[in-house]
Amino acid sequence: MGTLTKSGIIDEIVLNTGLSRKEASDGIETFIEIVKQTLEKKEPVSISGFGKWKVREKSARRGRNPKTAEEIVISPRKVVTFSLSNVLRSKLTGKN
C-alpha cells in the first residue's frame, strides 16, 4: 500500500456515506477550501482527536543561496504548522 491521496479518500467517502463520487470529490475539495480560508484569516483549525493547524509568523532572517553561497535576506513569511492531538498521538504510539 502506497500513499493515501484524494482519490483513496473519495473511495472511502463513497463507501461510508452512499454519496456519489462527484459529491464525495466536491466534499473533500470543500473541506480543504474551508480549512484554507480559515487559516488565511489567521484563525486556527482545531479538530478534536486529530490535531490543530495554525499559522505562525516568521520574521526575516539571513540565509544563503546553497548553490551560489550568496548571502540573501529571507523575507518575513507565514507558515502553517500542525500539532498532533494527544489522543491521536497515543493511538499511533500504541499507548493509552
Add this chain to the structure above:
Amino acid sequence: MNKSELIEELSMRMALHPKKAESMVNTILNSMITAMKDSRRVEIRGFGSFVMRDYRPYVGRNPKSGEKIKVDSKTLPFFKSGKDMRDRVNNES
C-alpha cells in the same frame, strides 16, 4: 474553527444534511488516521502532506521531579503544507 463548526460549514456550502456532512468529515479524518497507523504517507494536493517520521528513543527527564525517564522510539506524522496553502496564507494568490 473546531470540528463541529467545520461540519456545519461543509453542510451549508454543499447543501448536505448535517449527518452526511459529519459522516464525510469523519471519513476523511479516519482514512488519514488509518493510513498513519500503517505508516503510510498522506498527500492531499493543494493542501499538504503528512510524512511519517521516525523518532529515536532517548532518555528524558520529568521537568517537575527531575526523574529520568526512557522515551521509546516512535513514528509520528509531520505535516508539510502544500504550495497553494503556503501561497494563500501569504496572500500571494
